[in-house]
Amino acid sequence: MRKFALAFAAASLAMPVAMPAPAAAQNGYYTGKTWRDSQGRLRCRKRNGTTGLIVGGAAGALAGRAIDTRGERTTGTLVGAAAGALLGRHVDRNRGGRRCR
Known part of the structure; x- marks a missing residue:
């Protein structure tokens, strides 16, 4: 064998x-x-924005905590994290000079 x-x-x-x-x-x-593609249109791979989401969320949480100086500062941290995550995702997905469909 x-x-x-x-x-x-x-x-x-x-x-x-x-x-x-x-x-x-x-x-x-x-x-x-x-x-x-099959119709001759230009297509491209785009970033999905995950890195920008994570980095923006962390930076936004730190900025929100620093801005909100009253009480527990939880509200400022959460609002800053959400705003930073959305902004970071938007920047990461739309970065680059070439536009594709």
């Missing part, structure tokens, strides 16, 4: 295997971050 397994492994390594190309690269238009 061991000889059979070794022979099978050697044969499978020796035979060239034709791997199909990824679906996006089959039409020849895919170039990385941008590609042309």
Whole structure:
């Protein structure tokens, strides 16, 4: 059984295997971050804004806590975190000079 397994492994390594190309690269238009769809329109991968959401939320929470000086400061922290997260996500998603659909 061991000889059979070794022979099978050697044969499978020796035979060239034709791997199909990824679906996006089959039409020849895919170039990385941008590609042309089936109607010829330019498409691109956009950031989803997660990094900006996290960084903006943390910065907004710290700024909101510093601004709200009365009482427990929980309200200022929560409002600042929410506003910072929304602003950070917006900035992260819309960064870049190229506009795509």
